[in-house]
Amino acid sequence: MNEFHTNIPDKTFEKLNSNGDFTRLAVSPGIINKHYTPAQFQTIAKVVGETGAIKYSASYSILLSIPSVVVANTIEELEEAGLYVAKQGPIVAMKACDFCDGDKMEAAPITEQLYQSLEGISVPTRLRLNVNGCASACYNPVYDDIGLVYQKDSFDVYLGAVPMGANAQAGTLFAKRVGVEHIEDLLKQIISLYKEHARPNEPFYKFYRRTKCADYWKDLI
Ligand code: SF4
Incomplete structure (x- = not known):
């Protein structure tokens, strides 16, 4: 020992x-x-x-x-x-659950599509996007910057988590049941808002908590 x-x-x-x-x-x-x-x-x-x-x-x-x-x-x-x-630096970085070791792959195609279109986009600070394949959410997506929980052709979207530290906190539900056909567009808009309105080096959770009452968030959903 x-x-x-x-x-x-x-x-x-x-x-x-x-x-x-x-x-x-x-x-x-x-x-x-x-x-x-x-x-x-x-x-x-x-x-x-x-x-x-x-x-x-x-x-x-x-x-x-x-x-x-x-x-x-x-x-x-x-x-x-x-x-x-994994690529390093201030980019969008994807994570995902293991989709029950490949037994529950319903959300895998859209996860791959999101990876192809979003991974590596430059942002003010590294932004972790975590996709989980069912409501069990066992890889803790609500504790990443953007958490996606898949359910029947749609995603619940969580934003604003403080991922670590004494003040760690889960993100809050931002949008419910966003269809798979709309999720990429919604995420691109969220990323664009972050790029456009964040202060230099402002982490995503600080940016979201500071701005979440701004009108531009309401226009997204
Ligand atoms: S979140 Fe759901 S699909 Fe993903 S590993 Fe857990 S139980 Fe399986």
């Missing part, structure tokens, strides 16, 4: 960067798929080697610390192994 007080990591990202230049990559088997294969783990072990580090995170991904000089080749190798490497 590990002693808690001695079981601490040697190679944190900060420690590695005090002696070199490392980049952190967030890696997962996919937006929906949460199962790694042994071959993917072998690839991860190979690219990290003796110099880098591996850490699991709360965001459905494994964080790899990689020497910055080899990052481009490493991303290529990880993607060749079928792994998804």
